Amino acid sequence: MNAGVALLPLDERPVNTTLPRDVAALAGVDLALPPAGLLPRGRRAGDVEGLGRWLRSQADRGAGSIGVCLDTLVHGGLIAARISEDAVEACLGRLSVLAEVVASHPATTLEAVSLVTRASNSDDAGEEPEYWSRHGRRLHRLGALLHRRFEDALDREGSGELEALEEAVPAEIRLDFEHRRLRNHLINLRALDLASQGVLSTLLITADDTARYSAGSLEQRWLGHWAGALLTSGTVMMYPGADEVGCTLVARALNRMASAPVAGSEEAATGRAGRVTAGPVRIAVACALPDDMERVPPFENSPLTESVLRQVEAAGAVPVVGQRWGLPADPFDVLMVVHPAGIDGLDLVVDAPPEAPGPATATADLVARAMAFGKPVVVADVRYANGSDPVLVAALRRRGLLDRLAGYAGWNTAGNTLGTAVGVGVAVAVGERLGSGSPHQLEKLLVHRLLEDNVYQARGRRVLREELGLASTGTLFGPGQEARAVAMASRMLEEGLRDLGFTGWRVEDVGFPWHRTFEIDFELVTR
Known part of the structure; x- marks a missing residue:
């Protein structure tokens, strides 16, 4: 197929570069x-x-669709958006390339993602300004209390806490924190303005590491006002997410490529057995535990009932939902089974996953019923934060369902997982529709996600950190530790391949992109 899709990613990590590339493949x-x-x-x-010049060059070469992460275009990456000292005038000026591209290449579609700056609830400055190591949790809490005050939801106790925090955090640090947020908020407002002018056909504003009350959640309210007030001809959406946005932008481009009707066929509208063959990909969403869909997952500010649908729509797909999240009767291309957030809100960075067979059995039962439709099935496992549910993976393996999946995701936040699963579902459906899909690539990506999300994130990462004596997953490796970590992780992943039954693959080139245990990278090659 002719290459016509380009992506300016959120940063250089594999989830933002390799994963979107593999989804497109x-x-x-x-x-x-x-x-x-x-x-x-x-x-x-x-x-x-240089990134601005690269963006122009892709339009010059005839790219029909370019996905742009504005944090990278404006600041030079996700972390740079939080720590750079660049003035707002310089940052806003870097957006001018977008209008230039559209003016000179009107056939090129620009779709963008911009993040609401996070305020992580930790005293870890690895991805934040230096003062976060001393005041990070206080600044996170400060944002939550200021949000409450804005909504007249701050009681006397909260007012006292706010005063104490304002005393505890030096004024110059509070001012720097707010100035950075204000600068980035102005960039998001300018992005909305570009969407209203038609420069951006799509603008997705996402937020990670947030909560019901937080600095970012309040900014989303203000942005929501302008998104509704401006007469925007394209798509503007806001929802929880971050590192999955590359997959989302790729999925939107694929949807557009595959939306033309199939000519000369009476089945162009619905196809055989209800399969849709024209228009955007239709993704059926089902869940065996519908009450759990009402929960707000860790690090997010929306219940799954909302964020699931937003992720599907953000990918340019059409959600198809049955009664109480059961299997739907309406036609669809691909079915996504959601393994929903648990009541305990566990984070597998620090918590061991419990042996809880009930939810896993219910989800595995639903996967088995879903496969009876004869259509691609992907699983979005958001039971826990920062890793998949090992009990579910084991249940799927025992029942012979694991290697029949079209895709699996269960990493980091619910938004990361949902966006990945949706992107995979769209790509598989488009590949089938256009006859360009690759069974080899499908299995490779499925195995990669199972190894990374289940073998490493859910189990191995915690063991690795404890063996090396690292304080957290964000702690940088000390002398000699990274080589030990590579050797240990390589053994874990190879053992995982055998345990999961994917013996036709082997693991190579294991590494840690940011020289810490939180992220891992590796290649899969056939034996």
Whole structure:
């Protein structure tokens, strides 16, 4: 298939570069990415001038769709958006390339993602300004209390806590924190303005590491006002998410490529057995535990009932939902089974996953029934934060369902998982519709996610950290530790391949992109 899709990613990590590329490959599409030398490296910002030139070059080469992460275009990456000292005037000026591209290449579609700056609830400055190591939790709480005060929801006790925090955090640090947020908020407002002018056909504003009351949640309210007030001809959406946005932008591009009706066929509208063959991909969403869909997952500010539908729509797909999240009667292309958030809100970075067979059995039963439709089935496992549910994976394996899945995701936040599962579902459906899909690539990506999300994130990462004596997953490796970590992780992943039954693959080139245990990278090759 002719390469016509490009992506300016959120940063250089594999989830933002390799994963979107692999999702595009499911549909037989080559995804153009910037050269590694232009992208950020951890806390070092990318080459913003070079990235702007690269964006122009993709339009010059005839890319029909370009996905743009504005944090990278403006600041040079996700971390740079939080720590850079660049003035607002310079940042806003870097957005001008978008209007230039559309003016000179009106056939090129620009779709963008911009993040609401997070305020993580930790005293870890690895991805934040230096003062976060001393005042991070206080600043997170400060944002929540200021949000409550804005909504007249701050009681006397909260007012006292707010006063104490304002005393505890030096004024210059509070001012720097708010100035950075204000600068980035103005960039998001300008992005909304560009969407209203038609420069951006799509603008997705996402937020990670947030909560019901937080600095970011309040800013989303203000942005929501302008999104509704401006007469925008394209799509503007806001929802929880971050590192999955590359997959989402790829999925939107694939949907557009595959939306033309199939000519000369009476089945162009619905196809055989209810399969849709024209228009956007239709994703059926089902859950065996419908009451759990009402929960707000950790690090997010929306219940699953809302965020699931937003993720599907953000990918340019059409959600199909049955009664109480059961299997629907209406036609669909692909079915996504959601393994929903648990009541305990466990974070597998620090918590061991419990042996809880009830929810896993219910979800595995639903997966088995879903496969009876004869259509691709993907699983979005959001039971826990920062890793998948090992009990569910084991249940699917015992029942012979694991290697029959079209996709699986269960990593980091619910938004990350949902966006990945939706992107995979869209790509598989588009590949089938256009006859460009790759069974080899499908199995490779399925195995990769199972190894990363289940073997490493849910189990191995915690063991690795404890064995090496690291304080947290954000702690940088000390002398000699990274080599030990690579050796240990390599053994874990190879054992995982055998345990999961995917013996036709082997693991190579294991590494840690940011020199800590939180992220891992590896290659899968056939034996």
